[in-house]
Amino acid sequence: MSELLIKNGFVFDPLQGIRGDRMDIAVKDGRIVETSALQHPETIDASGMTVMAGGIDIHSHVVGPKVNVGRLFRPEDKLFKSPLKRCNRMEMGFSVPSTFKAGYDYARMGYVFVNEAAMPPLHSPHVHEEIRDTPIIDNAAMPVFGNNWFTLEYLKNHEIENNAAYTAWLLRATRGFAIKVVNPGGTEAWGWGLNCENVHDPVPYFEITPAEIIAGLIETNEHLGLPHSVHLHCNNLGNPGNYTDTLDSLKLAEGYTPKNNFGREQVLHATHLQFHSYGGDSWGNFESRAPDVIDYVNSHDNITIDIGQVTLDETTTMTADGPFEHHLRALNNLKWANTDVELETAAGVVPYIYSPKVKVCTIQWAVGLELALLSKDLMRTFVSTDHPNAGPFIRYPRVITWLMSRAARDATMKTFKWLERTIDATSIDGIDRELDLYEIAQMTRAGPAKALGISNTYGGLAPGMDADIAIYALNPENMPENPEEIEKALSRCACLLKDGVVTVRDGEVLTEPPKRTVWVDVKVPENAQVQRDIYEHFLRYYSVNLGNYSLFEEHLFNPRVIEVDTTQ
Amino acid sequence: MPKRIENVGCPYCGVCCDDLVVTVSDDGKKILEVENACAIGNQIYHHATESERVRLPRLRQPDGTYKEISYDEAIDYAARVLYNAKKPLIYGFGSTNCEGMAAAAKVGEKAGAILDNCASICHGSSLLAIFDNGYPSCTLGEVKNRADVILYWGANPAHAHPRHMSRYSIFPRGFFTGKGHKSRKIIVIDPRYTDTARVADIYLQVKQGYDYDLFNAFRTVARGHEIPEEVAGIKREKILEVVEIMKNARFGTIFYGMGLCHTDGRNHNIDIAISLTRDLNDFTKWTIMAMRGHYNITGPNQVWSWQYGFPYCLDLSKRDIAHMNPGETSSIDLAMRGEIDAFFNVATDAGAHFPIEAVKELRKHPWITIDPNICMASEISDLHIPVGIVGVEVPGIVYRMDNVPVQYRKVIDPPEGVISDEELFERIYQRLCELEAEDAAKERVKTTAEGIPAED
Incomplete structure (x- = not known):
């Protein structure tokens, strides 16, 4: 029986409304308990430091086939950028780290749960192999549905129950976590080298519009009552003037209310919204429309977002938005990898350099920050870099520093070649808001945990929850003058407890407690129609046999199942 | 009653047919029939139970013959070879599962080895x-x-x-x-x-x-x-x-x-x-x-990319960081330059595939073959460790030529006592750790550089 007492820290737990109170947090056998439940605890002195729940990343590409394409085809991402070995395994890569480095880096930042943003169902064994090799952090992975032939056919005929039965089957087959939608319809069109440019542009052959796919999947999700909502990457990512398409997509959630037993309050999570909040009609008059988009989100509380902040690094873009990556290849003329996956999706990978010397890049940088700083509800607005698309996740501390410090933003803006044009095209210069640690805890712990429907286990410090606790050397009563000190403290946490085990101390990984794979098992009524459709499609169209498609139990690493029963 | 096993993945080529139907005898010891496979795939299954299999590791004797030894002895031998070598090369992996590749990488990292696969001489x-x-x-x-x-x-x-x-x-x-x-x-x-x-x-x-x-x-x-x-x-x-x-x-x-x-x-x-x-x-x-050749030659490219960021020609001998530079860190070039002082031939046949000059160079130092079958490499080895045949006796994940993972099954047990590549490498790893600890106890620690992160 292990007992630990974290004494005298400034505790931030938005799930309980605790705002930096000086408190003790008690841990027993891997869980948080009342302090009175301890008998002879070891103590960790956290006086003068910040105590939060372990961080939750709602959207990050860390494991799976396209991530690995990024690793494989970019040897240059390892040159001069890989740190020397300090942990059990070597740590290689910068923008697309090795699995080991990803696990260690997240732990050093005080993160404990990472939601893989896109899992091609056919490749689920690959995703789970990489999850096995990602140490310390718990992982979930979202299978992609938005271009899946079953989904397109069921939703075209508005067969929500059939689509729900198929969704439940696929979540189980892939040991997946939630419904991910990437460029709905557009990625299927990419099978023919085409795209769906807006939500009313019908998908070739399937004759369904992206709008119908999004609405149908929201309905399916609430019919099933899954922990997480539909997780949407909107159509027309990355293009000037796309904010209208984004608003069209968000409006599809109107009228839907969340139905679930997991404390989730949204029906739609719009991811990396920075990439979807652009005005203008060319790269010449490219401008921010973040205020329009975030205004809409502020006034509709059934939507959550993550920002997808550009970090101004050389990085590797990767997305199941095949046509977008092809488009990007033409913009920067760098190497391009593409993988179309039969009946399901299509992903592309292209390296990208976000340079402070390029006007579009610095406007993108401002857009992400505007979204967060103009948000009225940080329980619905989350930190992300859409790792590694807008920048690597190891820059979260820098992103947070920009959010917490006008001086930090100004210092970065001074490096911009096109500063005036960036200021003209955005509202960033008029924003003085500086977020505090409570708001950061909302954006990186409590908020994402609630949106994912896992806030009974992760993201908070209430008794009964997992003892995943991060301690940072930051004194909220005496924050450092120099914003770089904030970044440093957040990059290397003073201490991380994972399941009650002291895993990181003074920024160094000490041990690797067993990590978990979190997945959602949905019980639905028997559905002979769907079973027959699955059988037929595998017989005729898939290139692997149905009997080999579902993940074998032996390839699922240390599972934690969240059960949903729709039959009651 | 003979047992029919469906959805069996074929351990021959990169097409990775997963629709084989294999009929196994009542006692589960003999493969009677293989449906849907090509002539070559078919042969792999029948060969598994019809031919005389190597059931124990074989160690070369001074008179040039092989003597059977136990797995424990073989694992100790292999670990000592790795432990004492300055630049061992662990090569092959076209014909095993990803679990085996991941375990081999752990060994390679511990031993400071060169890790390479058949892509080095292929794609x-x-x-x-x-x-x-x-x-x-x-x-x-x-x-x-x-x-x-x-x-x-x-x-x-x-x-x-x-x-x-x-x-x-x-x-x-x-x-x-x-x-x-x-x-x-x-x-x-x-x-x-x-x-x-x-x-x-x-x-x-x-x-x-x-x-x-x-x-x-x-x-x-x-x-x-x-x-x-x-x-x-x-x-x-x-x-x-x-x-x-x-x-x-x-x-x-x-x-x-x-x-x-x-x-x-x-x-x-x-x-x-x-x-x-x-x-x-x-x-x-x-x-x-x-058109990737072996059924799982795409596998090591995948596994080592997620573990180290490089698909082949990995130089782990620097111990702190992996390095890849084909021409410098590729098997043939290293062998021809005489840089390799121990060679592990795993799930392939370097004896048949490497240029004879490279084989001659490698042969000057310990050569260990890890493979289910007798092949040219096994016949010129100092030690041959047999393992179960993936897809026949050992299940696991393999990557098809289009990088799609396919989950392979086992249809029969391996010959009694024969272990999998994964188990073998895990045990070599354990033995390496023991050797390290023994030496540390004697205060003869092999020094490795203290790591300093590049970012600091």
Whole structure:
């Protein structure tokens, strides 16, 4: 029986409304308990430091086939950028780290749960192999549905129950976590080298519009009552003037209310919204429309977002938005990898350099920050870099520093070649808001945990929850003058407890407690129609046999199942 | 009652057929029948129970014969070889599962070894081109469901990948290709008139070694420029005709083999093939795919990429950081320069595949073969450790030539006492840790550099 007492820290737990109170947090056998439940605890002195729940990343590409394409085809991402070995395994890569480095880096930042943003169902064994090799952090992975032939056919005929039965089957087959939608319809069109440019542009052959796919999947999700909502990457990512398409997509959630037993309050999570909040009609008059988009989100509380902040690094873009990556290849003329996956999706990978010397890049940088700083509800607005698309996740501390410090933003803006044009095209210069640690805890712990429907286990410090606790050397009563000190403290946490085990101390990984794979098992009524459709499609169209498609139990690493029963 | 086992994945080529039906005798000891497999795949299963198998590790004796030893002894021997070597090479992995590859990497990292796979002498040139130019590809089911133009270049699947054409490319009826063969145009480009060329609608007999020129002509025409009367032995009209077909395809795929990546030009041939695919995507949809040889040679590229960021030629001897530089850290080059002082041949046959000069160099030092079968490598080894046959006796994940993971089953138990690659490497790892601890106790610690992070 292990007992630990974290004494005298400034505790931030938005799930309980605790705002930096000086408190003790008690841990027993891997869980948080009342302090009175301890008998002879070891103590960790956290006086003068910040105590939060372990961080939750709602959207990050860390494991799976396209991530690995990024690793494989970019040897240059390892040159001069890989740190020397300090942990059990070597740590290689910068923008697309090795699995080991990803696990260690997240732990050093005080993160404990990472939601893989896109899992091609056919490749689920690959995703789970990489999850096995990602140490310390718990992982979930979202299978992609938005271009899946079953989904397109069921939703075209508005067969929500059939689509729900198929969704439940696929979540189980892939040991997946939630419904991910990437460029709905557009990625299927990419099978023919085409795209769906807006939500009313019908998908070739399937004759369904992206709008119908999004609405149908929201309905399916609430019919099933899954922990997480539909997780949407909107159509027309990355293009000037796309904010209208984004608003069209968000409006599809109107009228839907969340139905679930997991404390989730949204029906739609719009991811990396920075990439979807652009005005203008060319790269010449490219401008921010973040205020329009975030205004809409502020006034509709059934939507959550993550920002997808550009970090101004050389990085590797990767997305199941095949046509977008092809488009990007033409913009920067760098190497391009593409993988179309039969009946399901299509992903592309292209390296990208976000340079402070390029006007579009610095406007993108401002857009992400505007979204967060103009948000009225940080329980619905989350930190992300859409790792590694807008920048690597190891820059979260820098992103947070920009959010917490006008001086930090100004210092970065001074490096911009096109500063005036960036200021003209955005509202960033008029924003003085500086977020505090409570708001950061909302954006990186409590908020994402609630949106994912896992806030009974992760993201908070209430008794009964997992003892995943991060301690940072930051004194909220005496924050450092120099914003770089904030970044440093957040990059290397003073201490991380994972399941009650002291895993990181003074920024160094000490041990690797067993990590978990979190997945959602949905019980639905028997559905002979769907079973027959699955059988037929595998017989005729898939290139692997149905009997080999579902993940074998032996390839699922240390599972934690969240059960949903729709039959009651 | 004999037992019928369905959905069995075949451990032969990169096509990874997963529709085999294997009938096993009542006592589970003999494979009676294999359905759906090609002749070669079929043979692998029958060989497993019909032939005399090596059941214990065999250690070379001073008189040149082999003596059987226990697995514990073999593991100790292997660990000591690794522990004492300055630059051991662990090579192979075309024919085992990913679990084995991951375990071998753990050993390689501990031992400070060079870790390399068969791509080093096979599609390594493709990997070089992919590093430079990317890889616009797709899964094989996409080809089956959508492709109306198929191009085989320097590949002869009729012999090397026997079911490739029937499962994925030429013959199958897919969702948008209901007429099967009739709905597709088949182009074969090869200096030899192969059995694959026989099924082509258009066959171009490229002059040997002039593939790059022909690609260049295709690109030039596709971009609307003039070309000479004849390029690479092919008449201009023919080139114009083929480019027209390619531009008007709904969905096309270029499958290329070793005939392209190992003829003159090597990685440059693949580079321009990728560029042609990029160009064609300005008109319609085109994809490209390497015809990977062994059923899981794609596996080590995947596993080691997620573990270290490099698909092959990994130099882990620096201990702090992995390094890849084909030519410097590739097996043949290291061997020819005499840099390797211990060699592990795993799930392949370097004895048959390496140049004789490289074999002679490697043979000067301990040579350990880890493979289920007797092969040329096993016969010149100092130690041969038998393991179970993946896909027959050992389950696991393998990666098909299109990088799709396929979950393989076991249909029978391995011969009594024979262990898997994964278990073997895990045990070698444990033994290495013990040796390290023993030496540490004697205060003869092998010093490794203290790590300092690059960012600090």
